[in-house]
Amino acid sequence: MTAVMDRPLVxxxxxxxxxxxxxxxxxxxxxxxxxxxxxxxILGGAWLVMLVIGIIVTGAGADPVAxxxxxxxxxxxxxxxxxxxxxxxxxxxxxxxxxxxFGATRRDFWLxxxxxxxxxxxxxxxxxxxxxxxxxxxxxxxxxxxMFDALWYGQDGWLVDFxxxxxxxxxVLFIGASVTTVYLRWRMRGMLALAxxxxxxxxxxxxxxxxxxxxxxxxDWFMGLGVVGVFTLVLGLAAICAIGGYLVIRRATPR
Numbered sequence: 404m405t406a407v408m409d410r411p412l413v414x415x416x417x418x419x420x421x422x423x424x425x426x427x428x429x430x431x432x433x434x435x436x437x438x439x440x441x442x443x444x445i446l447g448g449a450w451l452v453m454l455v456i457g458i459i460v461t462g463a464g465a466d467p468v469a470x471x472x473x474x475x476x477x478x479x480x481x482x483x484x485x486x487x488x489x490x491x492x493x494x495x496x497x498x499x500x501x502x503x504x505f506g507a508t509r510r511d512f513w514l515x516x517x518x519x520x521x522x523x524x525x526x527x528x529x530x531x532x533x534x535x536x537x538x539x540x541x542x543x544x545x546x547x548x549x550m551f552d553a554l555w556y557g558q559d560g561w562l563v564d565f566x567x568x569x570x571x572x573x574x575v576l577f578i579g580a581s582v583t584t585v586y587l588r589w590r591m592r593g594m595l596a597l598a599x600x601x602x603x604x605x606x607x608x609x610x611x612x613x614x615x616x617x618x619x620x621x622x623d624w625f626m627g628l629g630v631v632g633v634f635t636l637v638l639g640l641a642a643i644c645a646i647g648g649y650l651v652i653r654r655a656t657p658r
Contacts, residue, residue, distance in 0.1 A: 423508070428519045439526075450550050453548045471549045475552065477550075480550060483527075487575045490579065491579020491580040494519070494580055495587070496587070498516075499655065509652050516580065520576040521573070523576070531556075532564035535557050535561070538557075559630060566634060567634040569638075570635070574641040577648065578641075581648035584648045
């Protein structure tokens, strides 16, 4: 009895739900280079290549205005997006088993991962939208290039650039994450079924629009949405992937 009474009291207060979710965010943040370092190295490398090209072209006496207009059709500003799909895959495939090992639930893990995706997308969207404005203010970094002020960027102001980048980054992250949950739940059979279903859906849509001669109406509707409308659809697809991934990961069995 004395031995029991002499034991030091240990706090046993349960953690709040937000604390559990924030633990997952901190777990992902252990390797910040995955979410922030490598994507910006990719983007910085693309910017450096564009800058060198701009210096060479203008040094050769070419028209910088024509060069900048041509560069607006490059996809260099989107170069990190393809890597972010892999980030979404790694965030689930390489972290879930460890998180479950120290007591996290699947729900808290998915919510914490989603919060991390939101933080990454928010910060990147702020940075890219700001770089677009800096590039425009400096006349293409003083050599006339269009690295960030390209595609739809730079046409409708900072807020639109921020919103579209946020939607796109959330979409690619959740695509990678949700596909990984399918693999963890059903392994290769699930991946094959998912691929077959996606192909069948695309072919069905193409066949329907082709046989009904609806393509002109579809293109008119799509163009009528504008940039904000299109990326609102992209954000909606990101939300569908997030919900679908949550439903699947509840029964996922990592190895």
